[in-house]
Amino acid sequence: MVRYAAKDMVLLMKKPENHEPKWYKLDNAAKIYPVVVSAKDSYVFRITANMKDEVRPDILQQAVNDCRDRFPAFYVKLRRGLFWYYYEANEKEPLVKPEPAYVCRRIDLRKNNGFYFTHFYYKKRISIEIFHGICDGAGALEFFKTTVYRYLELLGLPVLPENLILTLDQKPEPAEAEDSYNKYYSGEERRKRIITKAYKPCHKGFLHGGAGLIVGKASSEKLHSIAREKGVTVTQYLTALLSYCYFKLGEKEKLGTLPVKITIPVNMRRYCPSTTLRNFSLFFHTSVLYTSEMTFESILEVTKKQFISELTDKKLRDTLNSNVVIEKNIAVRFLPLFIKKIILKTGYKYIGTRSSTATVTNLGNIELPNSMMPYVIDFELNSAAGKRSNPNLSLVSYNDITTLSFSRGILYTGYEKLFFSFLAKQGLKIEVQSNLWEDYS
Amino acid sequence: MNYCPECDVRISTGSDRCPLCHGEITREKDGGTTETYPRYEPMTRKRYKIILAVSAAAVFLILATVLINILTWKGRAWSAISSGYILYLWIFGLLTFNTRIHTGLKLVAHAAAITALLINTNALSGKYETLTKVSWAVSWGMPIIFFCFITAVSVIMLTRKRGRREYVFFQFSLCIFGLIPFIMVMFGMAKPVLPSIITAASSVLTIIAVTIFQRKVVTSEFKRKFHI
Structure with a gap:
């Protein structure tokens, strides 16, 4: 039985003030995703919270339902305009489902009431899988934290927001649904795009598709100290290590001509103040070309320099300008959607996917209220793996546990083995788990 | 928890082999491994x-x-x-049952496709000299099809409580198509005139009625559809 406090009853009885369903233009980054999404590339990511106790699906369903008015920009369906897609409020019920074996598959809208996110439960795990067209990792995390908070609240547990949770009694701010790319677009200097092909090793893919997961958990403090010893950040260290793995196990002839390029998403909220829950991230590539004298230290040095040179306020704003200016172009704006789709799809197929070897996503350190921490053990972030996609790394830290999650579309697990063994040699104690996807192919 | 001496990692997944190197693992006494992820089930x-x-x-x-x-x-x-x-x-069967395109758009597509089929039948089944005058397809076929589809969308809009607004744009599109047979008759491309007039009149009346009674909805729906 779901227990309600008096304030919850008021919240549930409150009717929406305006019956006209809200609509949202897609933000600058989101515009590409509905066009390029396919069965091979889902553009879905997953955030998981491992809870202390077994998850109760009925309560989770109630928690997800209750979050609707607080996060209107998430409870939407995609509609087609003449020139652009747009989101419109979806009045159906979002479904909570048992976690499937397939990770970050393309969302089947027919089976999901048209929503672009799904909450899953499995034993003690609560997960959300969400389409990148709705939000980025930071936005999804806020939504997920509130859902988990509400879930614990409905369980009758003594949790308090402690200014770390967007609670349901707060009204959603318009700024939470804004397109911050457009807000910070100055139209001044732009960055020239030089798109070069990246090294991509070829391995046998899974017979039935899907993503292979290998997740390592380690102490955040220890990982930080290992990175600090080298005078770099954790992201720089792990990016260099992933590049090193690709060099060590790659085909040397190809590596001599094509650089290993790692895509690094950047949370723009750190550079341009914004409270938006929608997409507001950019990315850059680190690029290292193979030489026979190459060592991990030399890769780390190059990677560090590239991070420092790329992560400047000016460069990021210039990149933002160059992204938004395309959308602002009058010819592009008036191009019918079906023509835009053909151009974007073709462009993305030939340019977008070839310019990166792998991706390293760091969601950062998750802060939860002290009152919630006894009920949440750790978090996990998984990215989608396209067909025959090489391992991509996603990491998230919480309560001194850093979860390093690899998702891949290939049978080969050599990169992960080298990666974790290398970290173990540095004195890091790692606990590994896997969905053993290779056993099924 | 188990341990892989080759990779120097502890393994919490319930497996006989290391998920990294697929080699033998050492079972530890506390031995607590779990099924961390759901089991694979082949997709149908x-x-x-x-x-x-x-x-x-x-x-x-x-x-x-x-x-x-x-x-x-x-x-x-x-x-x-x-x-x-x-x-x-084939195509429209798959379009209807296998895609999640909006029902309104499906109806518009069906109306256009059936019209094209009738014109094709009319043009190819008659004598070749009548190719320029696709008479019955335009004078009877097109008006009847558009009248039926306009009525169908109107019924959907009147009976639905939710999502009615989503049909406005498609209703307007059908109504505009509904004027085509009348225009063609006006240019002497087909006879008789009556079916075209009935469909054209119902199209105009539908547009007027929807605009008067659902003015706010029409305005906002067009704002969304045509936003640049």
Whole structure:
């Protein structure tokens, strides 16, 4: 039985003030995703919270339902305009489902009431899988934290927001649904795009598709100290290590001509103040070309320099300008959607996917209220793996546990083995788990 | 928890082998491993098989009719008519049942496709000199089709409580198409006039009624559809 406090009853009885369903233009980054999404590339990511106790699906369903008015920009369906897609409020019920074996598959809208996110439960795990067209990792995390908070609240547990949770009694701010790319677009200097092909090793893919997961958990403090010893950040260290793995196990002839390029998403909220829950991230590539004298230290040095040179306020704003200016172009704006789709799809197929070897996503350190921490053990972030996609790394830290999650579309697990063994040699104690996807192919 | 001496990592997944190197693992005394992720269950690809079967049948039928037409050639390409219908049933069958395109858009597409089929039938079944005057398809077929579809969308809009607004744009599109037979009759491309006038009048009246009674909805829906 779901227990309600008096304030919850008021919240549930409150009717929406305006019956006209809200609509949202897609933000600058989101515009590409509905066009390029396919069965091979889902553009879905997953955030998981491992809870202390077994998850109760009925309560989770109630928690997800209750979050609707607080996060209107998430409870939407995609509609087609003449020139652009747009989101419109979806009045159906979002479904909570048992976690499937397939990770970050393309969302089947027919089976999901048209929503672009799904909450899953499995034993003690609560997960959300969400389409990148709705939000980025930071936005999804806020939504997920509130859902988990509400879930614990409905369980009758003594949790308090402690200014770390967007609670349901707060009204959603318009700024939470804004397109911050457009807000910070100055139209001044732009960055020239030089798109070069990246090294991509070829391995046998899974017979039935899907993503292979290998997740390592380690102490955040220890990982930080290992990175600090080298005078770099954790992201720089792990990016260099992933590049090193690709060099060590790659085909040397190809590596001599094509650089290993790692895509690094950047949370723009750190550079341009914004409270938006929608997409507001950019990315850059680190690029290292193979030489026979190459060592991990030399890769780390190059990677560090590239991070420092790329992560400047000016460069990021210039990149933002160059992204938004395309959308602002009058010819592009008036191009019918079906023509835009053909151009974007073709462009993305030939340019977008070839310019990166792998991706390293760091969601950062998750802060939860002290009152919630006894009920949440750790978090996990998984990215989608396209067909025959090489391992991509996603990491998230919480309560001194850093979860390093690899998702891949290939049978080969050599990169992960080298990666974790290398970290173990540095004195890091790692606990590994896997969905053993290779056993099924 | 288990341990892999090769990779120097502890393993919490319930498996006999290390998920990294696939080598032997050392079982530790506390031995607590769990099934961390749900078990793989093969996906049923029933829908995919149906699509494949329908497509194969359609292609076979089209090829068969074209072949029979060629082998029994009597100066008339009747297979173009039958192929048109098979193509319609194939493509629009899949479009209707296998896509999540909005029902309104599906109805507009069906109306346009059925019109094209009728014109194709009319043009190819008559004498060749009547090609420029696709008479019954335009004077009877088109008005009846658009009248039916406009009525269907109106009924959907009147009976639905939710999502009514989503049909406004498609209703307007059908109404504009509904004026085409009247325009063609005006230019002397077909006779009689009455069905075209009825459809044109119902189109105009529908547009007026929707605009008057659902003015806010129409404005906001058009704002959304045409936003740049």
